[in-house]
Amino acid sequence: MELQETEIxxxxxxxxxxxxxxxxxxxxxxxxxxxxxxxxxxxxxxVGMLPEANWITRAPTLRRKATLIAKVxxxxxxxxxxxxxxxxxxxxxxxxxxxxxxxxxxYSSIFNYPTLxxxxxxxxxxxxxxxxxxxxxxxxxTSYGPYARAMVRICKEESFHQRQGFEILLVLSKGSxxxxxxxxxxxxxxxxxSLMMFGPKDDESPHSVQNIKWKIKRFTNxxxxxxxxxxxxxxxxxxxxxxxxxxxxxNETTGHYDFGEIDWEExxxxxxxxxxxxxxxLSARVSANENGAWVRxxxxxxxEKKMKKEITVQVSDTTVMSKEQMLAK
Amino acid sequence: xxxxxxxxxxxxxxxxxIMGHRLSEWTGHGPVLEQDIAITNIALDLVxxxxxxxxxxxxxxxxxxxxxxxxxxxxxxxxxNILLVELPxxxxxxxxxxxxxxxxxxxxxxxxxxxxxDKQLSAIAExxxxxVTYHLRWSSEWVIRLGDGTDESHLRMMNALDELWNFTGExxxxxxxxxxxxxxxxGVDISLLKDDWNKKVEAVFAEATLVVPETKWMQSGGKAxxxxxxxxxxxxxxxxxxxxxxxxxx
Amino acid sequence: xxxxxWPLWEVFIRSKQGLDHKHAGSLHAADAAMAIExxxxxxxxxxxxxxxxxxxxxxxxxxxxxxxxxxxEPANDKAYRHPTFYHLPDEVKHI
Numbered sequence: 216m217e218l219q220e221t222e223i224x225x226x227x228x229x230x231x232x233x234x235x236x237x238x239x240x241x242x243x244x245x246x247x248x249x250x251x252x253x254x255x256x257x258x259x260x261x262v263g264m265l266p267e268a269n270w271i272t273r274a275p276t277l278r279r280k281a282t283l284i285a286k287v288x289x290x291x292x293x294x295x296x297x298x299x300x301x302x303x304x305x306x307x308x309x310x311x312x313x314x315x316x317x318x319x320x321x322y323s324s325i326f327n328y329p330t331l332x333x334x335x336x337x338x339x340x341x342x343x344x345x346x347x348x349x350x351x352x353x354x355x356x357t358s359y360g361p362y363a364r365a366m367v368r369i370c371k372e373e374s375f376h377q378r379q380g381f382e383i384l385l386v387l388s389k390g391s392x393x394x395x396x397x398x399x400x401x402x403x404x405x406x407x408x409s410l411m412m413f414g415p416k417d418d419e420s421p422h423s424v425q426n427i428k429w430k431i432k433r434f435t436n437x438x439x440x441x442x443x444x445x446x447x448x449x450x451x452x453x454x455x456x457x458x459x460x461x462x463x464x465x466n467e468t469t470g471h472y473d474f475g476e477i478d479w480e481e482x483x484x485x486x487x488x489x490x491x492x493x494x495x496x497l498s499a500r501v502s503a504n505e506n507g508a509w510v511r512x513x514x515x516x517x518x519e520k521k522m523k524k525e526i527t528v529q530v531s532d533t534t535v536m537s538k539e540q541m542l543a544k
Numbered sequence: 545x546x547x548x549x550x551x552x553x554x555x556x557x558x559x560x561x562i563m564g565h566r567l568s569e570w571t572g573h574g575p576v577l578e579q580d581i582a583i584t585n586i587a588l589d590l591v592x593x594x595x596x597x598x599x600x601x602x603x604x605x606x607x608x609x610x611x612x613x614x615x616x617x618x619x620x621x622x623x624x625n626i627l628l629v630e631l632p633x634x635x636x637x638x639x640x641x642x643x644x645x646x647x648x649x650x651x652x653x654x655x656x657x658x659x660x661x662d663k664q665l666s667a668i669a670e671x672x673x674x675x676v677t678y679h680l681r682w683s684s685e686w687v688i689r690l691g692d693g694t695d696e697s698h699l700r701m702m703n704a705l706d707e708l709w710n711f712t713g714e715x716x717x718x719x720x721x722x723x724x725x726x727x728x729x730x731g732v733d734i735s736l737l738k739d740d741w742n743k744k745v746e747a748v749f750a751e752a753t754l755v756v757p758e759t760k761w762m763q764s765g766g767k768a769x770x771x772x773x774x775x776x777x778x779x780x781x782x783x784x785x786x787x788x789x790x791x792x793x794x
Numbered sequence: 795x796x797x798x799x800w801p802l803w804e805v806f807i808r809s810k811q812g813l814d815h816k817h818a819g820s821l822h823a824a825d826a827a828m829a830i831e832x833x834x835x836x837x838x839x840x841x842x843x844x845x846x847x848x849x850x851x852x853x854x855x856x857x858x859x860x861x862x863x864x865x866x867e868p869a870n871d872k873a874y875r876h877p878t879f880y881h882l883p884d885e886v887k888h889i
Contacts, residue, residue, distance in 0.1 A: 578822060578823065578832040582835045
């Protein structure tokens, strides 16, 4: 049957690391999964701007102020690249935004946690961006071309985010007693949610197997999570802070760090909308969108007026019709 | 003379910082993602400009002051920014108009400041001119889009104009230290910028189907440290950490 | 009503040292001036000396890459080959 052939051809490309591009045939489930995954990633970048934008007006030095503005702006840019990649799959930005605002689409649950102190800027940069980088580097080799290319662009820009976060914590950890306490407190609050960023355990991720086959995912949740723990367990030593996990221990046999059990109840609840900031985050985005409606309408109206003016000028200048007029016929 | 230049440079730094700070409040709340990025860019440019000015002022002060001690440890009555930049952002129309008024002023200002005998000011002006040329272009286009967009956007622009016009005059009223600086060929004679600025505003407003209001009374006082009630709140938020945890590195 | 009226634009950037424009991504803008400025803000990080092209996505026509074999390569028994005949510009592959 023809469909089977195209499906075999498709899988062969994926197996041979040939990128799938927008005009290629793809299984419907592949397309749907990609839309969900890429747009979720995009939504996360946009919502993720909020907990950090929170501290721009309170950044304690001009250099920190400037770099925080730049970081948050980067996140907006990343959201944009990802929305653009999703739109190649034949869905509009409007539809994607509607999905986010209605609660139909999810975003990374980490952003439903509040940023309570300046040290949170450090913790987010180190842990949240750190986790994101591990995920993103893996995705640079994902099978869908536009997604992979967006990831390459994002990864280039992301490394400064993690360095910035780590540096903020480092300065605090070497500072006054209050600053050190501030840093430890931030670590205490952001550690476990960061581990949850990698998603459910492998044996509770039903789609993982298919997504790995399609190379939408390159590594499993647990593999990436382990990589993250190993990395942070070493880096925290430089900070002189303590990761809030009494079960965190180097395992000589496995060559990795053992770590404690994640509170999956908390994860499920935050995902279901019961996190501390779910409502605020979403309502901020809905407000921005609603308050911006008149702006978008005005710009569209002006563009149309301008186009009409140009046609009129052309008609009166020459007898040659403008392209718009020809198309309108 | 040194004191005078110090005050002069501080005025420039404060203008850019407070304006940049206000614009950064839009981050994450813009009407469209692309515009969020654009306005944040402008905020970043302005904060960057302020840093150059503060660093220069700190050197002039020569008493251990730093860019941060100047920005974070002076009270409102020591800030010399014009009132326009400390006003709340309001809606997109008000913000756009604020940026348009201020960036067109900065455009003509930096074009002159390039000729300053103070090499550092001249260098800052040259770099900043490129940035504000873009800010002016961007905001002019938005003034036109909103002025000549829909009935609602036109109305909002008129409201914005109503609220902001009285604060534009201060840009051309020289404080003593500005007169002195211009005299010494360090600073700019801002009264000479008024004509160009008015012409620019008229041209853009004409395309935007907006009318330049009749000038009645112009608000001022910022350059002498007499501000609106808004600056106090801005500084409270901005300076909190440095005040709550003095003498710390961040 | 909203962003449906702000069309999608594809962005092409030629870097200062570059030889040609590369596809950088897409964005929504109400008009060409806005599209170019957005492209500058988002895709060039304000680098100087960079050339930006924006084209409304609807004006771009693309081939189907799966036709590559028959569309671009002549019969395998051709005796000679023109290098340019086979070089697919990156832009075509990415659209």
